[in-house]
Amino acid sequence: MTVRTRIAPSPTGFLHLGTARTALYSWAYARHHGGKFVLRIEDTDVARSTQASVEQILASMHWLGLDYDEGPIYQMQRLERYREVVEQMLAAGTAYRCYCTPTELDEMKEAQRARGEKALYDGRWRPAPGKVLPPVPEGVAPVIRFCNPPEGDVTWDDLVKGPITINNREIDDLIIVRTDGVPTYNFAVVVDDWDMGMTHVFRGDEHINNTPWQINIFRALGAPLPQYGHVPVILGEDGQKLSKRRGAVSVTAYDEGGYLPEAMLNYLARLGWSHGDDELFSSEQMVGWFDGSHLSKSPAQWDAAKLAWVNAQYIKAKPDAELAPLVATQLAKRGITADERLPAICALFKDRCETTVALADWAAAFYADVKASEADRTQHVGDGIRPAIAALADKLATVTWDKASIAAAIKEVLGAQGIKMPALAMPVRVLVMGTPQTPSLDAVLALFSREEILKRLQEA
Numbered sequence: 001m002t003v004r005t006r007i008a009p010s011p012t013g014f015l016h017l018g019t020a021r022t023a024l025y026s027w028a029y030a031r032h033h034g035g036k037f038v039l040r041i042e043d044t045d046v047a048r049s050t051q052a053s054v055e056q057i058l059a060s061m062h063w064l065g066l067d068y069d070e071g072p073i074y075q076m077q078r079l080e081r082y083r084e085v086v087e088q089m090l091a092a093g094t095a096y097r098c099y100c101t102p103t104e105l106d107e108m109k110e111a112q113r114a115r116g117e118k119a120l121y122d123g124r125w126r127p128a129p130g131k132v133l134p135p136v137p138e139g140v141a142p143v144i145r146f147c148n149p150p151e152g153d154v155t156w157d158d159l160v161k162g163p164i165t166i167n168n169r170e171i172d173d174l175i176i177v178r179t180d181g182v183p184t185y186n187f188a189v190v191v192d193d194w195d196m197g198m199t200h201v202f203r204g205d206e207h208i209n210n211t212p213w214q215i216n217i218f219r220a221l222g223a224p225l226p227q228y229g230h231v232p233v234i235l236g237e238d239g240q241k242l243s244k245r246r247g248a249v250s251v252t253a254y255d256e257g258g259y260l261p262e263a264m265l266n267y268l269a270r271l272g273w274s275h276g277d278d279e280l281f282s283s284e285q286m287v288g289w290f291d292g293s294h295l296s297k298s299p300a301q302w303d304a305a306k307l308a309w310v311n312a313q314y315i316k317a318k319p320d321a322e323l324a325p326l327v328a329t330q331l332a333k334r335g336i337t338a339d340e341r342l343p344a345i346c347a348l349f350k351d352r353c354e355t356t357v358a359l360a361d362w363a364a365a366f367y368a369d370v371k372a373s374e375a376d377r378t379q380h381v382g383d384g385i386r387p388a389i390a391a392l393a394d395k396l397a398t399v400t401w402d403k404a405s406i407a408a409a410i411k412e413v414l415g416a417q418g419i420k421m422p423a424l425a426m427p428v429r430v431l432v433m434g435t436p437q438t439p440s441l442d443a444v445l446a447l448f449s450r451e452e453i454l455k456r457l458q459e460a
Ligand code: GLU
Pocket: 007, 008, 009, 010, 042, 189, 202, 203, 204, 207
C-alpha cells in the first residue's frame, strides 16, 4: 500500500496556523513512508471562497516548503463526478430527495427543542418499504440527503485520539447536495478521499463530529476507509481557541514578520508532536521520525516567545550569504537598497536578532541616516567627550580602513586622552548607530565607509 495523504483547505480566508500544522503532519507522514501528498482546494462554499485566498494558500504552502505531488485539485472542477456518484446513490437507495422548505425545517427543529429533544432531521422524505411519502410540492427545489443508518455505533481507531464511538442516533440524514446542485463538504470530501486514494487523513479535531457521516458514506459507496487522525486545536496564549478574531494570523504574516520557514516548520511540528526532548530539528529529520506516533491528544498552546526563540536559533545558524537576501527584502520594503556589505552586517548582528525584521532594523543604520534619542544624546554625548571624538575623527581620517587599524586608532585615542573604552565607545555608537548598544565598535565602524563615519562623528 502506498501511503497517500492530503491537505484540503477551504479558500475562505488565509491558511490558518492550525491548517499549516496539519499540512506539515500530512506531508511528513507521506514523505516518511515514501508516499504521496496531495493538495485539494475545497471551494464548494461558493459565496465565501475567493481567488485571493487560493493564492494565499498556495503562497503559504510554497513558503513553508510543503511540496505536493498532486494538485491543487479544485472541488468546483469535479461537480460532474459528484453528480455521477449522487445518481448512483439515488439509484441504490442510499440517498433521496427532500423537498422540505426552510420554514418547515425550522418548525421541525422548534418542535423538537420544545420537547427537549436534539434537533435532527426527522426523515419525513426518507423512503421506506410501505411508507407513503408526502406529495412533491410545486416549485420547491429539493436537496439530496444521505440515508444515514438509523441505529448502531460508528467506531474508528483514531491515529491521534484512539478509539472513538458515536451512535447513529446522534446524527441525522445529512444534506449531501444543496438545492443549487453543489455538494456539501461531508459528501465531496468522501468522494474525493475515495477517488484520490487517501489512506490517511490528518485534520483538525473540529471535524470529529463529521467523521461518522463520512465513514457511513464510504460504507454506502463500498469504498475503502482511510485512517483518521484528529489533531487537537491550537489555543492562543489566552487559553482560548485561536481564531481570526483572537490572535490567529496567517502563515504569510510570519514571512512578513521576519520568520524563517524552517523555524516556523520546526515550531509548528513541536506544537502537538514530539520526538523525545528534541527542540530543534530540520524537516528532513522530522520526516525521518514522523510515523504518526507521539502526536499529543490535548490542545497545544501558542507561545510567541518560544517561536521567536526558535527563529533566533535558525537565524544564528543560517549562513550569512543566505540570510542577506532575506534581510534585503525587508530593507526593500523600507525603500532601502542594500549592497555587498549586507552579509557581513548580518554576520555581525544576527546573534542579537530574533527576526530578519530586527536584523533589517540594524542594517538600516548602514544605509540611511540614524537619529539617536534625545535621552541617549544627553547621557552619552556631553561636552566633556567632544575633544576625544574629534581626536578619533582625526585619526580615522588617515588610517588604513580595516578593522585592525580602526581598533588601533581607537586604542591610541584612549591612551592619549586618558579615558576608558566605554567613555568613547558609547558616544561614538550613539552618533554612528543611533544607540549605545552595538557589537564591538571597530567591527561596526569597519562596515561603513570612512567618509560616512567622519560625517556621522561631526554630529557630535
Ligand atoms: N475543508 C476542510 C477544512 O478546511 C477540510 C477538512 C478535512 O481535512 O477533511 O477544514
